[in-house]
Amino acid sequence: MRLTPATELEHRYKKLQHHMAAQGLDAVIILQNADLFYFTGTIQNGNLYIPVEGEPVYMVRKDLMRARMECGLKNVVPFGSMKDIPSVLAAHGYPLPASIGMELDVLPVNFFARYEKVFPEARFRDATPIVRKVRMIKSHYEIHLLQDAAEQVDRVNRRVRDVLREGMTDLDLAAELEYVARKEGHQGLVRMRAFNGVMFFGHVFSGTDAAVPTYVDTPLGGMGLSTSFSQGAGYKRIERNEPVIVDFAGCCDGYLVDQTRIFAIGHLSDRMKKGYDDMLKIQARMMELVPERPSWGLIYEECLALAFKLGYADTFMGNKGAQVSFIGHGLGVEIDEYPFIAKGFDDMVLEPGMAFAFEPKVVFVGEGAVGIENTFYLTESGLKQLTFSSEELTIL
């Protein structure tokens, strides 16, 4: 179990303070698990108060001892009641903030109202855009965690060859792979920031079931096991000559990578094989564009144009009516971080330290889906690929 180094935490909150100063925020209060983990190294229940200058104060309700063991910040203090917050701040020499940033994209209305009462004079603003901007740039420490997660997802992927059998269900295959992931230290959770966003390891499905659309903001949906969670693996039996999609999120010490590979028993039709090769071409196009350093929005547009040119206007990134408006997404502690390789992200430029998954996929209605997904990151010297499982179609 790694503990986030204190120097790492300091670097993170100082970057946030830089953005806060630029935006005129006196303080940011962090409450949500993923952000707490990023800025404190733990997720013990409490408030992290980050002033625009000076050291943060982590006020912990439960469990204080554990927060003190796991968190490398200097000020980890007990937290009893909301109304004590001003006196805790005063004790650390911090005045009442006039403008406060909070995570308004994830914070429930009732929860937020309690902070409005504690700071009746303050103006509140959404801090999530700057939190996301800080989290978007990964440190060397974080890249190492992503590399470990890439090793894990490769071990999961290599297991497919051993267990994939005609007649097993998508669920049977998913269960085998989840078992490997857990034994390799996957925490189970795949954190997603979007409201109602939820995922379970990823999506493992075959043939027609991969082409079933659903609510989730992913190119492929899946039937799932029930209408309560209608995505991913269901009870479809895996047959010969159809693509089996293993879209799996590896997770090491809280850090996620995303990878998709295609398998089949028997053979795949020429149309499917061409579809797969075309998705590789779109991946290659992205890799070609990165050194030119356009915006993520422009990379999206260029890759989308190539998909259209290759004949997939109605089937790229989902079937017509269920197509998603991205080809890739940042990731780290959450599966949906900045940057998005998506429509409208024309202002978001490429920066060293960005980590992202790129996942061109195409649906063949009533037949299945194929595609590729890898996790990458940017350095000063160019694009590096984190996930590394063989990109050959695995035909058993």
Added chain:
Amino acid sequence: MRLTPATELEHRYKKLQHHMAAQGLDAVIILQNADLFYFTGTIQNGNLYIPVEGEPVYMVRKDLMRARMECGLKNVVPFGSMKDIPSVLAAHGYPLPASIGMELDVLPVNFFARYEKVFPEARFRDATPIVRKVRMIKSHYEIHLLQDAAEQVDRVNRRVRDVLREGMTDLDLAAELEYVARKEGHQGLVRMRAFNGVMFFGHVFSGTDAAVPTYVDTPLGGMGLSTSFSQGAGYKRIERNEPVIVDFAGCCDGYLVDQTRIFAIGHLSDRMKKGYDDMLKIQARMMELVPERPSWGLIYEECLALAFKLGYADTFMGNKGAQVSFIGHGLGVEIDEYPFIAKGFDDMVLEPGMAFAFEPKVVFVGEGAVGIENTFYLTESGLKQLTFSSEELTIL
């Protein structure tokens, strides 16, 4: 895969409309996955508009076809943009509502703000208390789902005997049990309503690790695999003569039950065995109190008093400083539903149809923890137990 019957959905929204009328709400808008599943039978992305009188309108962004297949409501209509909501309502003969209930305990601030813009004249109130009251009373259909989940968790529990070995880690054991659960149709997700509340199947841990407190609102915590998700199974090796706790949530077609059983290799100390017997006594006390129909708050107080009398003032439901203020919790689609058998629930009376888990547990610091958990429901003729695995300590 079961589809929630249309009659069931009708019964549910009519009960909600009854509460809405009593509270003077013209409409409730349902957005959160668990509530959507309960009131529509699916969780396709959209808004469910429930007027105080008349049939609900489910406006679906994605995936509409799938919502139409899975949802038994009459009005399942396409949904493009927020600003279209008033015209959709008008098309169904509904005027603009003056007072609107929304799920303010889970709805993010930014998300809610969009609805305030669509209905600038409306007063908004928290609809969650009445939603929870409706969901609290289970139908025969729902009890059948809970029974299936109880069968599933028993199959998971029976597997422990086959796989538990000295020297395996808590994670190894957890992975084996999760594998069984998945093969038996567990969706993976264990839905929790509380902000930042998250759980993965349950908690499987041994000896000292079971006594480690953490942020989560459960009597036992656990080390977990990393500080990113510091609860449940970690890398501790299972030794002889220490309690192994299998606290596992079964899940069938979206419905959860919760069960805890204790295992050991070798033997358990007399102190541990007495602790376990005492927890059974507290369970028996609850069962004795139910026919008297006091409030849930009073059942909590009586059972807590018995725990004190048995000598567990500082160790019941967590170690001193980390004790939780409940002994049981309602459950169904979420693991934290009404009723709570908790401090302060003096106004919440016992009603037929309530389903709940009751989990008296005691911590022995530096040694481990023991306890029992079962899921029950109330009928006109009394208390029925849903989970049914043997309550004998399993000593291998």
